[in-house]
Amino acid sequence: MDFCSSIEKLTNLSSLFVYSAAEHEILDLQSLSSAPQFLRTLELGGRLEKLPHWIPYLHSLVTLWLCYSQLGDDPLQSLEALPNLELLGFLQAYEGESLTFKAGGFQRLKVLWLRRLKGLRSLTMEDGAMPHLEEIYFHNCKLVDELPLGIQHLTNLQFLRLDDMPDKLTMPLQVQDLRGAPLEKIPSLVFTLIHLRYLSMRGTNVSFVPKSIRKLRNLETLDLKYTCVTELPAEILRLRKLRHLLLYRYEFIDNYYTFQSARGFKAPCNIGDLISLQKLCYIEAGDRDQWAQRQL
Known part of the structure; x- marks a missing residue:
């Protein structure tokens, strides 16, 4: 019995942490037809050819971390409708140049972590996206030299932390x-x-x-x-x-x-x-x- 088949049998699982043996080894989870529906915490560490198709259907998910995924396509469109997601973390998970949080997306999100997204240059936050966001953590995104476009729409934001970011960004504003x-x-x-x-x-x-x-x-x-x-x-x-x-x-x-x-x-x-x-x-x-x- 392979790993994915075993996971499917764990119907009451609430937390799942899966890491590949090596950072650049492909983590193949596509054969998982459906993940446990009561899953509240999911952390995936390893290269993903694409975002697993079953993640957008985890309606109980509260915390999601994607680590070393090296995704080429913007994953936000697949994640923005998760109804109970409160924490989203990307660690070296995306290799594109831009991320856009669209209006109406991430309605319950409270905490956002973006770490070591080495190709990222810009972020856009449309009016109506992440209306309950309280905390943002940026770490080591070296090409981001401006605050996210539309950050003023985040009226519930209480904390913005910038670590190991370009001086052009951090010098004028540490909130x-x-x-x-x-x-x-x-x-x-x-x-x-x-x-x-x-x-x-x-x-x-x-x-x-x-x-x-x-x-x-x-x-x-x-x-x-x-x-x-x-x-x-x-x-x-x-x-x-x-x-x-x-x-x-x-x-x-x-x-x-x-x-x-x-x-x-x-x-x-x-x-x-x-x-x-x-x-x-x-x-x-x-x-x-x-x-x-x-x-x-």
Whole structure:
């Protein structure tokens, strides 16, 4: 009895991990007429001549990893209708130059991993694709030097991680932490990540915070230390979950003695509306700013 015939008999199987003996050895699973219908996790490691025909029929599948598959054809069209798929991972699984996530596809997907897709140059995410996607991980896709076209449509995206990617892509945007990046303004893409909880621009040359900050309703920490920002827009008051607001820099003053002077920011009126605030530094408040002192 061959391997595929044996798998067909395991009708209650929920997880299946299959790897070829060698990375470049062909993993032949086409003779499997149908996989166990209760399969929730599937991981295939090895070269595939084409995507197994039975994968699109795994309606219970939650997690799918394709590793070292070296597929030449875009596999997304065959996978996009899987009704319960929540995690999709490609590790050296595709050799084409582009991937397109089409509108209406991957309706339950929450996590996407793309690793070592050495031929990949571009990704497109159409409006309506992956509406519940929360996390994206890009690793070692050396030819991808731009963020996916249409990433702004992913309104539930909370986390974007870029590892071992081209500098052109990673330098201007590491969504959660932009400390020390050579930036003069906050990238507009940041304001599309409405579930973002932490944003640091510490040590950048950013000089103002746009009104678009109001979109980050779930932001809990805003770190603007050592930037050039001196005041915040009134729209900051819409961030009712904000707990840590850090905005100051040190300046060296030469008088008779050289000493450091801390410079803070001018707070907007009604800063007391930030009811979740736990840490605030520093507000510049003079005699004319007694309203701010009263609210705090």
